[in-house]
Amino acid sequence: MTLDIFLQHFLNALQWGSFYALIALGYTMVYGVLLLINFAHGDIFMVGAFIAYFIAVFLLGQGAFALPFALPPWLVLILTIVGSMVLTAGVGVGIERVAYRPLRERGAHRLYLVITALMIGLFLEYLNLASLGGAARGFPELIETEIYAVGGVSFTNVKLIVIGLAVVVMIALELFLRRTKIGLAMRAISYDKVAVPLMGVPMNTIIAATFVIGSSLAALAGVMFGSAYHRISFDMGILIGWKAFIAAVVGGIGEVRGAMVGGFLLAFIEIFVVALGQLPGLEWLSSTYRDLVSFTVLLVILTIRPTGIFGVARRQKV
Amino acid sequence: MPLLQINNLTHYFGGLRAVYDYNLTLEEGEIVGLIGPNGAGKTTIFNLVTGAYKPSEGEVRLNGDELVGLRPHQITAKGIARTFQTIRLWNDLTVFDNICIAHAARIKYGVVDSILHGERYREEEQEIKERAMELLAVFGLDGDAQELAKNMPYGAQRRVEIARALATEPRLLLLDEPAAGMNPGEIGELMEFIHQIREDFDLTIWIIEHQMRVIMNICERIKVIDFGQTIAEGTPEEIQNNPKVIEAYLGEEVF
């Protein structure tokens, strides 16, 4: 494999990993605070993409309703991103309020919360499928695609934006968690759920904030995904959602750094397994094996280090 | 041969040294006490001996057999049973089931029999049930057999835990703070009870306790540990007057 091809794959992996990481962050933050695997989260990603789609279509005047005036593209992009993040955050918090909180307050067993999450995910998928039809939709081009070539490596500005945004967001999140009071509260709750509310910290506010952040990040990922691949469908959240979840666990669920590392690690494994399959002699490693290999590698990592890369084993007192 | 022989038992939790060079010889039939301030490492020693943790160093021998490295259920099957500082009954199961399940090591029928319920299965299950009810009767609990463990009053739960430990047919019984949460009347009963079961079940008993009345009255020998190390050893009278012990519990004398 030449350096060019390697770098090409490297960039692809960075982009693919950005999606996984952004979605994995939502899983890991909610888990850290609630010990709940929010299986609806992958579908929140899908919801974010679709909300963005409708906003963009509306603003660009491509749909049935149109604005009487045209907006500059950069404004459309910003409005789409912000609008989608805000509305999707609303959906996420709404789900928490309506479905998770009542169960939590009743002290329901965690397994029931997880099943509720699964059900909500199903509900979102089929609501989309039943009302919008199963055909994939073409995501409007919000960023004028420009292709650059450096050496033998070619990439689009969209790819750079996706990666850049992901990195910026993650740095911002880390700062938020370490420097702000709410961030501190979030980290504290993940260590001790009982003591924190006794110290006067409003649990419900913190939890809502967690869902806001997680859902809006997933929405951002959805917008970026639509911009990069121009194709969104009702089932886009299913596989990516499960994989992002596994990435979060491999990184150590509950640990924000773990979600970031896990997301990129998974993407790298996937891209490079396919890449290796293009090398002479390794053709049997075709792309259909990609998922199989990634899941197996993940299983192996979890067997060696059951709590994930950054995970902290919760010691049981005997 | 002594029943239990512990040599140079040492254990680290990460960088924290919890137990250091602990030694003990238990002869059959003794009642020995293990005392020390909170956090001294007493329960850790119990955990190391029963296999809940694997010791960093040292050996533990029961009747000459090395226990270190065995899985806990194997150690229990060899004849060591214990109760816990905080009661660890199987809460959503009945008292009866709590006792029956502890007979696991004595089960000789196999998986197939457990499904087909053949002759051998039925005979063994009958034995297990009879033995469980007998045991419950000794403890005065046979009337509560179908009650869920979590619904039993605290004192009764402690008795169920001891009964469950005895169901494993041990030679050595480890009691971890059996008197915790009891009033003086109950403690008196407990002390008589411990003597009784030593007789009836032919046991050796090793007991962790904070209640001095219990320790001083039923233990024949006491070892005191602090910060994971033995600081004193002897009869109850000797221990009561040992300055190191007093210092460990009460701090230095300021006279």
Place this chain on the structure above:
Amino acid sequence: MKKKYYPPLIVLLLFVVAIGGSWLGIFNEYWQLVLLFMGINIILTVSLNLINGHMGEFSCGHAGFMAVGAYVAGILTVWLFADDKVFGPPVLPAAWAIPLFPVALILGAIAASLVGLLIAIPSFRTRGDYLAIVTLAVNYIIKSAIENMEFIGGPRGFVGMKRVMNNMADVFDVPWLLIWTFVGMIVTILIIRNFTASTLGKGVKAIREDEIASELMSVDTRRVKIIAFMLSCGLAGLAGGLFAHWPGGFINPGTFTILKSTEVMVMVYLGGMGSISGSIISAVGFTLLLELLRPLGLFKWVVIPLLLVVMMLRRPTGILGNKELTDVFPRLRAFFGSEEESYALASD
């Protein structure tokens, strides 16, 4: 009549009604299909309940083991008894299919139970959410592996089982699949019920309540876990083997995804975790619900999750919680009571 004769009589009655009704055409093909799925769902739910309910674990990959059983049994019967593209003409005459069909099912179940070791062994070191991931990954790996096996159809699926069933019907025209599904259902219920009633099997619940205490009270938790997972996954394989021969005539990996696993989990939860009778009731009810809502088309899967969420908010422990039917209706003990209950009660 002696109490112990009631359950077998009830079973016989059900058999006559379900099988006889199908054979005589009283149940048309549609309803026969519903009965078939009821039986398969009962097997799936009761077997998963052993892990998710009795043992309190979180296995999200039950469909994977169903897939193993489906493919192993399906391939075996097609290879032996049908003329098809992959394996050529049948190896054995059709008449042999009748006694050997259950053998194929059993082999499928055994294969599935061996694959179950893939989740049993990790369960020694991990619990709860981490084990959930492992089960998810295994489900996906199995599906993915099948998709990569071109010689048995890959993602397009495998066909030929219908010919096997037709050949069997040619020899002796009874509803074979329904019969074997019924038998499989009874076998599953008996296995799980007997196992969990034994002292060995009670160790499963002890592990749920407190695994460390169980280990310290002489329960060999590793052995118990292996047995439980192998039983559960093996029975899922049995369900899969039966499903492989459904009138639709084909199986493909797309059936055995995490969505299918989720369906089974929903039925387990609905019936009450740890309740065998709850699982039976909810499997029957859920199958009927799916049929009832069929006219809604895709909106079916919008309504069902909502219904379940509402039910979760109102009655989170499921239909029967962790009680059996005989706990809620003690008079039924006259019909279904176990010997043990009467023993412990009689000692008062």
